[in-house]
Amino acid sequence: MRTAVIVFPASNCDRDARDALAKVTGREPIMVWHRETELPDVDFVVIPGGFSYGDYLRSGAIAARSEIMADVKTKVEKGLPVAGFCNGFQVLTEAGILPGALMRNRSLKYICKPQPLTITNTKTRFTSGFNGQKEVVFPIAHHDGNYFADKKTIDRLEKNGQVVFRYNGNPNGSINDIAGITNEAGNVLGMMPHPERAVDPLHGGTDGLALFKSVLGALQ
Amino acid sequence: MKAIVYVGLKPGVLDPQGRTIAGSLQNLGFDEVKSARQGKVIELDLKSENAEAAEARVTEMCEKLLANTVIESYRIEIEA
Amino acid sequence: MKAIVYVGLKPGVLDPQGRTIAGSLQNLGFDEVKSARQGKVIELDLKSENAEAAEARVTEMCEKLLANTVIESYRIEIEA
Amino acid sequence: MSKSIKITPEIVAEHGLSTGEYQIILDRLGREPNINELGIFSVMWSEHCSYKSSRRHLGKFLTKGKRVIQGPGENAGVVDIDDNQAIIFKMESHNHPSYIEPYQGAATGVGGIMRDVFTMGARPIALMNALRFGEPDHPKTRSLVSGVVAGIGGYGNCVGVPTVGGETNFHKGYNGNILVNAMCVGLADQDKVFYSAAKGSGNPVFYVGSKTGRDGIHGATMASAEFDDDSDEKRPTVQVGDPFTEKLLIEACMELMATDAIIAIQDMGAAGLTSSSVEMADKGGVGIKINLDNVPQRETDMTPYEMMLSESQERMLMVLQPGKEHLAFDIFNKWELDVAQIGVTTDTGHLVLTHKGKTVCDIPIAPLGDDAPNLNRPHSATPQREYLAPGDARAPENWNQTMLQIMACPDVASKRWIWEQYDRHVMGDTVDSSQSGGDAAIVRIHGTNKAVAITTDCTPRYCYADPYEGGKQAVAETYRNLCAVGAEPIAITDCLNFGNPERPEIMGQFVGCVEGMNEACRALDYPVVSGNVSLYNETNGVAIPPTPAIGGVGLIDNLGKHATLSGAKDGDTLVLIGKTDGWLGCSLYAREVLGHENDGVEQICAPPPVDLTAEKAHGDYVRRLIRDRRVTAVHDCSDGGIALAAIEMAFSSGQGVTLKNHPDLPLHAWMFGEDQGRYILAVDENSVNPVISTANSKGLEARIIGKVSGEQVQVEGGFNISLEKLRETYEGWMPEFMAEID
Numbered sequence A: 001m002r003t004a005v006i007v008f009p010a011s012n013c014d015r016d017a018r019d020a021l022a023k024v025t026g027r028e029p030i031m032v033w034h035r036e037t038e039l040p041d042v043d044f045v046v047i048p049g050g051f052s053y054g055d056y057l058r059s060g061a062i063a064a065r066s067e068i069m070a071d072v073k074t075k076v077e078k079g080l081p082v083a084g085f086c087n088g089f090q091v092l093t094e095a096g097i098l099p100g101a102l103m104r105n106r107s108l109k110y111i112c113k114p115q116p117l118t119i120t121n122t123k124t125r126f127t128s129g130f131n132g133q134k135e136v137v138f139p140i141a142h143h144d145g146n147y148f149a150d151k152k153t154i155d156r157l158e159k160n161g162q163v164v165f166r167y168n169g170n171p172n173g174s175i176n177d178i179a180g181i182t183n184e185a186g187n188v189l190g191m192m193p194h195p196e197r198a199v200d201p202l203h204g205g206t207d208g209l210a211l212f213k214s215v216l217g218a219l220q
Numbered sequence B, C: 001m002k003a004i005v006y007v008g009l010k011p012g013v014l015d016p017q018g019r020t021i022a023g024s025l026q027n028l029g030f031d032e033v034k035s036a037r038q039g040k041v042i043e044l045d046l047k048s049e050n051a052e053a054a055e056a057r058v059t060e061m062c063e064k065l066l067a068n069t070v071i072e073s074y075r076i077e078i079e080a
Numbered sequence D: 001m002s003k004s005i006k007i008t009p010e011i012v013a014e015h016g017l018s019t020g021e022y023q024i025i026l027d028r029l030g031r032e033p034n035i036n037e038l039g040i041f042s043v044m045w046s047e048h049c050s051y052k053s054s055r056r057h058l059g060k061f062l063t064k065g066k067r068v069i070q071g072p073g074e075n076a077g078v079v080d081i082d083d084n085q086a087i088i089f090k091m092e093s094h095n096h097p098s099y100i101e102p103y104q105g106a107a108t109g110v111g112g113i114m115r116d117v118f119t120m121g122a123r124p125i126a127l128m129n130a131l132r133f134g135e136p137d138h139p140k141t142r143s144l145v146s147g148v149v150a151g152i153g154g155y156g157n158c159v160g161v162p163t164v165g166g167e168t169n170f171h172k173g174y175n176g177n178i179l180v181n182a183m184c185v186g187l188a189d190q191d192k193v194f195y196s197a198a199k200g201s202g203n204p205v206f207y208v209g210s211k212t213g214r215d216g217i218h219g220a221t222m223a224s225a226e227f228d229d230d231s232d233e234k235r236p237t238v239q240v241g242d243p244f245t246e247k248l249l250i251e252a253c254m255e256l257m258a259t260d261a262i263i264a265i266q267d268m269g270a271a272g273l274t275s276s277s278v279e280m281a282d283k284g285g286v287g288i289k290i291n292l293d294n295v296p297q298r299e300t301d302m303t304p305y306e307m308m309l310s311e312s313q314e315r316m317l318m319v320l321q322p323g324k325e326h327l328a329f330d331i332f333n334k335w336e337l338d339v340a341q342i343g344v345t346t347d348t349g350h351l352v353l354t355h356k357g358k359t360v361c362d363i364p365i366a367p368l369g370d371d372a373p374n375l376n377r378p379h380s381a382t383p384q385r386e387y388l389a390p391g392d393a394r395a396p397e398n399w400n401q402t403m404l405q406i407m408a409c410p411d412v413a414s415k416r417w418i419w420e421q422y423d424r425h426v427m428g429d430t431v432d433s434s435q436s437g438g439d440a441a442i443v444r445i446h447g448t449n450k451a452v453a454i455t456t457d458c459t460p461r462y463c464y465a466d467p468y469e470g471g472k473q474a475v476a477e478t479y480r481n482l483c484a485v486g487a488e489p490i491a492i493t494d495c496l497n498f499g500n501p502e503r504p505e506i507m508g509q510f511v512g513c514v515e516g517m518n519e520a521c522r523a524l525d526y527p528v529v530s531g532n533v534s535l536y537n538e539t540n541g542v543a544i545p546p547t548p549a550i551g552g553v554g555l556i557d558n559l560g561k562h563a564t565l566s567g568a569k570d571g572d573t574l575v576l577i578g579k580t581d582g583w584l585g586c587s588l589y590a591r592e593v594l595g596h597e598n599d600g601v602e603q604i605c606a607p608p609p610v611d612l613t614a615e616k617a618h619g620d621y622v623r624r625l626i627r628d629r630r631v632t633a634v635h636d637c638s639d640g641g642i643a644l645a646a647i648e649m650a651f652s653s654g655q656g657v658t659l660k661n662h663p664d665l666p667l668h669a670w671m672f673g674e675d676q677g678r679y680i681l682a683v684d685e686n687s688v689n690p691v692i693s694t695a696n697s698k699g700l701e702a703r704i705i706g707k708v709s710g711e712q713v714q715v716e717g718g719f720n721i722s723l724e725k726l727r728e729t730y731e732g733w734m735p736e737f738m739a740e741i742d
């Protein structure tokens, strides 16, 4: 599987994403600078976590308007699998690729901790490799993870099975405990928790590996 | 020319910051506070000469970047 | 009664957000943007009846909580 | 401020210069300085830059060792961790700014210490913070805690460097002067370490990073001035941090450092452009000429004085190889940072500044460093405290209640509320952090099986009671914390926080602590490689407790062979290494339960002495046991003695513990005594005999003190509390305390 990681100014989980992808695919991903106008020919793109543009104005807002995101949008429509973790999720909602918005955590505080999650849809291309495992622990580390969308959107997400991850013990105020969603076509995943920080026993857990393996499996 | 853009959460969108501010004010003894909402003001210094044209451009800036219209609404003031 | 509080960085204080916003607008082709500053608006819904008394109280709220007077200044508007 | 300002005695005094110091300036220049020159002398000779009260004492430190590549004197210390890799680290205070504006003060403290590290070519890989706040009931404490923690997180999280540990104390002695000490650890290749000596004349001087504004003008002198009730008026000097720019600056500097363009580089810290240019030129033995018109400016009409003294953040000064200028322009433009050639190195030995076509400063550089005051301030030793015999200390009336009281005391209670606001995992190499409550944080060296262990420690109440023993203890505790995870202790950095050095008793505390620290460094072969001094931490004549915060760094050469406090298994035996006399003087028990610090009846006793020979032997032995995989968990015994150490191990492993009592000691002295140099080991049944007999054969004391089992933590004739209740108490205090502003 050929993969790419998009790098914005002050993306800071780009290396974590690169290492996770390299570990699962056996190939170094291509690091794509935000000024590029076209994605390389890859099978899977990760928009990493971090503080693109310092989270200034709104988290993910400025990165979402970058040159490269225009091409991401085009390729997403053609079915390219894309996942955004943490700031990557914020970028995807700001770019209008995923519905809703990520607002300030209910506590108004940044929160970093291992977070238990329930996989609420195991049939997506991002979760099919969990082999029936329903509960996972991924670290969370964010200030703006409070998922919001209007009622109609939420109902639609729920009905379509687009809610893929839910928090066990809501850390940030997200509606319906939503931690991660896909787009309607199912090729784009956005989630606040960090699966790429759970791929090495030294991270305290390796639940994240199955997510990347799912994508790999879905492609084969 | 100056433009002032006010960006606030749409009605119906829960505002954690506003809620906390109201709570803290009440805690400090400001019992008269019923509720609070927090928004942003962005002041732009523009090279433009024409107020009307400027307003159209700033509207475009809001739609493209300054406001997230999923959750926010905005209002523009142009100062000569 | 409503009070609107505008909180902004004092002149001369670095405003990294404003600077980044200006840069981003320019990148998006809004070349007329010379600079931007970002501030906050806090809208308070108050039980108060008397505008003058309310203003005094809101000033106190600003000093105690709403503004960080080390780096920020504020302005209050009372709406009946 | 115009150049024609007349230099009056008042202006000289406002610049913090004594008449004697001013006379030296007159002698060296052979004329009156202008205002720019006066400002430059003033900041260079301030306490902050010149270390005038502390310099002669710091000179005594052990600064060399087998792994030391660069000791004090550069932006940060550099140590060898094999394989051509180096660890570069330093700790620094941002106390006064954090008291005035907690969020920005703490944030810019973190930014500043990171720049000290990456300016030497190291990518920052870990941050730590040592915090001291006033008593919880003080009206300012909550908002200071909230602001400082948010500021540290806000900066470090954004830059993407994990904040992996720290320490937090609350004490009335810090009511008017909190301490915010930040430490940064970075990783470099040994052949890619950068220094600040601007060798060679005719080389271009480059400015990169953010533009210069009027931030923090006089910050350096402010940081050296005692607070009084008018401090509010000094407020506009606070700087605002921009972590986004810092992150770009790191990436851009790393990119340029990968080329061969840089001759010397230095961050602009306190006293900004002045200290960076003067220090670089001084070390390189050259002069420097700067055209201030080329300095990127954020404000209009900035004067030379303002530009030279501004403390705007996120800026660096570099001297480049002639002909390589384009590399700097390309890279910094790519990262959308300011970059400008502002000057050139010269062979005149002078600092020459021009502005709008005029020379606005022309002074020899050497006197700025060489003639900086080096005071021998009078110091009087702290009187010895009385020894408290174990039998003379009251036993608890209600053991369970006493134990819970200790668990909930602010210095002991969990700091989860703090460290959950820090990204502890970014960069993917955090092996152990605050999350486990462990002794030292462990951060893997990326792509290897090695790791660095990092800890910060200081017990100010010991330093207050006996500066010498307290200084020794602070160093020894970091050593112990590193050994407890199986790391070879390499070196320390320090942040020496004290009151007003013009008072002999405060200076006595300083000298006592430094001598104690040095004694420990020498005995443990554990040198000082960097550090920082923060004086005048006092308000209205009341000084903080002497607080020499120590940051220790060690190397774990094989991550398969390290330990934490979490691994204890049901059925493991607890073995105590080290001798226990039941030393309760100056203990947490004495303060919290016996009330030895209560106003009006203060009866603080002598703190536990540190036997440095035993310290070293115990450390060596524990490390060997870890390497030989003889232990499942290790924890050092510090505040709160055996009782607290055992409970912390129980929390971390999720297993209860049953402790034995001691045949010869009163139970409370056994449980709460703070005798030094001790470790508790959790040992698998089969290893107990070899662990004890080998210790005995080395002449070390090792004794079985209990067993890992059940859901309770208990000691016969003492407390018996469920792990759950203990945890609830331990976790409960801080969230409840902070709830009022949450």
Ligand SMILES: Nc1ncnc2c1ncn2[C@@H]1O[C@H](COP(=O)(O)OP(=O)(O)O)[C@@H](O)[C@H]1O
Pocket: D129, D130, D131, D163, D164, D165, D166, D167, D168, D412, D415, D418, D419, D433, D434, D435, D436, D437, D438, D439, D457, D481, D638, D639
């Ligand atoms: N300000 C802080 N920032 C990060 N971690 C902290 C802070 N204060 C305390 N901690 C963490 O809480 C745990 C307990 O601290 P402490 O009691 O000082 O440990 P010890 O006495 O074992 O050195 C440690 O893991 C420490 O890293």
Ligand SMILES: [Mg+2]
Pocket: D167, D457, D458, D638, D639
């Ligand atoms: Mg400690």
